[in-house]
Amino acid sequence: MKYWQSLASCCRKNIRNAQAHDASDNETVGGNGLMFESCFSERAQRVLARALAECEALHHSYFDTEHVLLGVLAEQSSASLFLNEIGISIESARYQLERMIGRGRETPKNTLPIGNEARRALALGIREARADGYVRAEPIHLLRGLLRHRLLRQPFDDEVYSWSGASLVLRDLGLRNFQRAYARAIEVQAS
Helix, strand or coil: CHHHHHHHHHHHHHHHHHHHHCHHHHHHHCCCCCCHHHHECHHHHHHHHHHHHHHHHCCCCCECHHHHHHHHHHCCCHHHHHHHHCCCCHHHHHHHHHHHCCCCCCCCCCCCCECHHHHHHHHHHHHHHHHCCCCCECHHHHHHHHHHHHHHCCCCCCCHHHCCHHHHHHHHCCCCCHHHHHHHHHHCCCC
16 A cells, blocks of 8 residues: 555655764664664554554545554554553544544545654654664554654643644643653553
8 A cells, every 4th residue: 555655755764864863873773774664563553554544534635643643542552551541542532533623525545645743753753662772663652752742842832833633632632741641651661
């Protein structure tokens, strides 16, 4: 499917950018010929496949952080268990996303553009994995990438434009302290 090619391209580009900006990443990445499978574990790939399925089901014409969040919630992992423990379920997140954005009107085309927010969050997830000593990102790293993305874009809490779709869904479902959630997510083991 062309979606995977687009995500793989995003992965390669973000890793190369990370290499250019952070010399310590050069040692763990292992070269420029990275493939999608080398960035994400099988579980994380299933999360992203579920995210794409959620995107298609909602008939959205783009792929962004809100879809990654739904994918994390849909796939059984330590990340989805963590979110469930703090009161966020796949059903409530899907409902909130539909309420916020709605459904698209037509079936998505063969390729979906990947939003810049999703690119950044996925790159942050890969960095989280590398910081933990993992070669490939796990679902908990994808969640931490989403949370970290919000923290990096948090100059003013009341300015909605600095919020990604996933951050807005999480906020509307009751997550108020992203710093605390991120700190707790760091303690969660990948599984």
